[in-house]
Amino acid sequence: MSAVAATPGRPATTLRVRGTYAPYLLSLPALAVMGVLLLVPLAMTLVLSLHSFGMYTGISSDYALANYVDVFTDPYFGEIFLRTLRISLCTTLLAAVLGAPEAYILHRMSSPWRSIFLLVMLGPLLISVIARTLGWAMLLGATGVVNQTLIALGLIQTPVEFMYAETGVVVALAHVLMPFMVISVWAALQKLDPQVENAAVSLGAGQATVLRRVVLPQIMPGILSGSIIVFALAASSFATPSIIGGRRLKVAATLAYDEFLSTLNWPLGATIAVLLLAANIVIIVGCNRLVERRYQQVFQ
Amino acid sequence: MSFLTIERLTKVYDSITAVDGISLDIERGEFVSLLGPSGCGKTTTLQMIAGFVDVTSGRILLEGQDLARVHPARRGLGIVFQSYALFPHMTVAENVGFGLEMRKVNRADRDRRVAAALQLVGLSAMADRYPKRMSGGQQQRVALARALVIEPHLLLLDEPLSNLDAKLREEMQGELRDIQERTGLTTILVTHDQAEAMALSDRIVVMSKGRIEQIDAPEAAYQVPATRFVADFLGRTNTVEGDCAGAAVSVAGETWTVPGGAPAGPVHVAVRPERVTFAETGLAGTVRKRVFQGSQWYFEVESVVGPLAVLAPNGRGRVPAVDEAVRLTWSADDMRVLPREAVR
Numbered sequence: 119m120s121a122v123a124a125t126p127g128r129p130a131t132t133l134r135v136r137g138t139y140a141p142y143l144l145s146l147p148a149l150a151v152m153g154v155l156l157l158v159p160l161a162m163t164l165v166l167s168l169h170s171f172g173m174y175t176g177i178s179s180d181y182a183l184a185n186y187v188d189v190f191t192d193p194y195f196g197e198i199f200l201r202t203l204r205i206s207l208c209t210t211l212l213a214a215v216l217g218a219p220e221a222y223i224l225h226r227m228s229s230p231w232r233s234i235f236l237l238v239m240l241g242p243l244l245i246s247v248i249a250r251t252l253g254w255a256m257l258l259g260a261t262g263v264v265n266q267t268l269i270a271l272g273l274i275q276t277p278v279e280f281m282y283a284e285t286g287v288v289v290a291l292a293h294v295l296m297p298f299m300v301i302s303v304w305a306a307l308q309k310l311d312p313q314v315e316n317a318a319v320s321l322g323a324g325q326a327t328v329l330r331r332v333v334l335p336q337i338m339p340g341i342l343s344g345s346i347i348v349f350a351l352a353a354s355s356f357a358t359p360s361i362i363g364g365r366r367l368k369v370a371a372t373l374a375y376d377e378f379l380s381t382l383n384w385p386l387g388a389t390i391a392v393l394l395l396a397a398n399i400v401i402i403v404g405c406n407r408l409v410e411r412r413y414q415q416v417f418q
Numbered sequence: 419m420s421f422l423t424i425e426r427l428t429k430v431y432d433s434i435t436a437v438d439g440i441s442l443d444i445e446r447g448e449f450v451s452l453l454g455p456s457g458c459g460k461t462t463t464l465q466m467i468a469g470f471v472d473v474t475s476g477r478i479l480l481e482g483q484d485l486a487r488v489h490p491a492r493r494g495l496g497i498v499f500q501s502y503a504l505f506p507h508m509t510v511a512e513n514v515g516f517g518l519e520m521r522k523v524n525r526a527d528r529d530r531r532v533a534a535a536l537q538l539v540g541l542s543a544m545a546d547r548y549p550k551r552m553s554g555g556q557q558q559r560v561a562l563a564r565a566l567v568i569e570p571h572l573l574l575l576d577e578p579l580s581n582l583d584a585k586l587r588e589e590m591q592g593e594l595r596d597i598q599e600r601t602g603l604t605t606i607l608v609t610h611d612q613a614e615a616m617a618l619s620d621r622i623v624v625m626s627k628g629r630i631e632q633i634d635a636p637e638a639a640y641q642v643p644a645t646r647f648v649a650d651f652l653g654r655t656n657t658v659e660g661d662c663a664g665a666a667v668s669v670a671g672e673t674w675t676v677p678g679g680a681p682a683g684p685v686h687v688a689v690r691p692e693r694v695t696f697a698e699t700g701l702a703g704t705v706r707k708r709v710f711q712g713s714q715w716y717f718e719v720e721s722v723v724g725p726l727a728v729l730a731p732n733g734r735g736r737v738p739a740v741d742e743a744v745r746l747t748w749s750a751d752d753m754r755v756l757p758r759e760a761v762r
């Protein structure tokens with residue numbers, strides 16, 4: 119439309135100026151939404167974390183790093199952050215070890231089955247996290263299906279403690295987050311040229327060698343980016359650890375929640391939230407940089 | 419017993435017959451080209467020999483052994499894929515060395531042979547590059563080095579030179595022919611470039627729609643095309659209608675005496691554009707188009723028997739202008755006469 123309006127009589131400069139600002143003007147609505155919904159609450163949380171809290175005085179409006187000092191010096195918090203890290207790493211590892219082969223098998227399936235199983239694979243995304251986690255709680259409980267089966271098979275005498283233990287949280291989280299890994303590896307597999315595998319075969323490579331030397335290195339970026347997503351979601355996950363882990367086995371997100379809603383110590387809750395975000399950002403950006411530096415030369 | 423025998427090889431994809439019952443014998447040390455337009459089944463044929471496309475029916479025998487029972491990894495073929503299929507995560511040297519590694523060649527020998535192969539394709543300076551950082555032509559040469567370094571008995575090349583510039587292509591063609599003559603390596607080349615096929619091959623196999631139209635030495639296929647498709651595909655051919663009575667063939671009132679004679683009745687007369695000459699007498703026509711092609715001129719002439727293509731060497735006599743009235747003729751030796759119904 120503007121091309122029609124730009125009659126020869128008009129000075130060309132208006133067009134050029136409009137051209138320069140157009141991208142900024144056009145992204146303004148999105149920026150405004152992001153600003154209001156994300157940056158403002160984030161800034162408020164940051165400010166809140168600097169205030170102090172008294173059991174009888176409530177939230178005061180001073181500014182101090184006391185909350186941060188508390189979190190860093192109290193081993194109670196250290197243990198929870200360490201547990202969050204451990205659970206997230208184990209979840210990521212499990213999701214990668216199961217998800218990557220799963221995506222490859224899916225990729226090798228023939229046409230009708232491939233889309234059916236992809237749907238089965240991604241189906242859980244359509245079900246609420248709560249419902250899926252409660253399902254795991256039923257499976258993993260002391261009288262749950264898994265323990266009963268193991269006892270019936272004579273493999274164990276007493277039930278294994280999955281519930282309220284890290285193992286259970288890791289298993290349930292890995293299941294909940296698996297689709298993200300599969301999608302990410304799947305995308306990497308789509309970019310493979312099938313002839314490259316054939317080339318390796320023609321040069322004398324067996325199936326296992328082709329997988330290890332040709333396929334795996336090529337989908338490694340997909341596995342790593344999937345890992346970053348799974349790690350980030352696991353570290354900040356709330357529903358699964360709070361249902362499977364319960365009150366006792368706290369992670370950073372459930373800890374922040376408890377500080378906000380049970381203890382009503384909002385500043386401390388805000389501090390934990392800010393630290394979780396910061397740790398997540400540092401780890402993710404660091405990994406991403408590493409991945410990019412490693413693969414930049416090869417794939418661009 | 420031929421080195422490679424292909425018997426009634428057929429490949430049917432859901433609804434398309436990509437390769438339709440082709441049979442072919444290739445001798446040891448021979449250089450054979452599969453030539454044909456896009457989609458005629460060249461790649462499919464090659465991939466069936468390599469073992470990457472399942473054979474619908476028919477057999478392939480290599481040195482008398484049915485390849486259906488040999489796993490692709492143990493066929494020992496050197497293959498250059500149409501899409502190069504280089505390993506993107508390996509350097510050029512690692513790519514070329516992969517086949518030797520699979521054959522458990524020791525490190526020192528491997529390095530030596532990789533260096534020699536890279537030298538051969540002129541890429542010694544790029545041994546440590548990754549394929550994505552190379553031009554199409556350079557990648558193609560890596561693929562060629564990777565296929566040659568394992569010293570295969572049979573080399574399958576799927577358009578290995580299509581991405582090179584004219585000069586490099588000629589150089590690589592010479593190189594290929596040299597390697598092939600030196601090593602006696604049996605080679606099957608897939609190409610749609612007829613000049614390349616003719617320059618390199620002992621025999622060419624002209625294919626169309628999954629079938630073989632003609633198998634012959636390059637000169638023979640060019641001079642004596644078996645079918646009208648081959649005549650059109652291998653260089654241009656003018657086909658005009660005429661009549662034959664005994665040894666005399668007449669086209670629009672002009673008469674030639676054909677040495678061997680031809681069956682009497684209506685005929686098709688085929689003449690190559692480079693054999694048609696401008697003359698004082700002959701078929702009347704008007705020049706419609708004139709294109710300078712360096713060593714020659716290309717004309718399209720609207721004649722009394724329809725449009726005719728003419729190629730005239732540059733620097734021999736006067737060059738007619740567009741819209742000029744001309745007369746065309748050719749010698750009796752240069753025409754091929756076919757009964758009209760036999761022409762496909």
Ligand SMILES: Nc1ncnc2c1ncn2[C@@H]1O[C@H](COP(=O)(O)OP(=O)(O)OP(=O)(O)O)[C@@H](O)[C@H]1O
Pocket residue numbers: 431432434435436454455456457458459460461462463500610
């Ligand atoms: N995987 C496939 N599924 C279905 N049809 C296929 C498949 N691969 C090839 N075809 C069909 O088979 C025919 C022959 O294909 P092929 O790749 O052998 O042609 P080509 O002669 O190598 O052509 P080009 O010169 O373009 O490479 C084509 O019509 C193509 O559409």
Ligand SMILES: [Mg+2]
Pocket residue numbers: 460461462500576
């Ligand atoms: Mg092809």
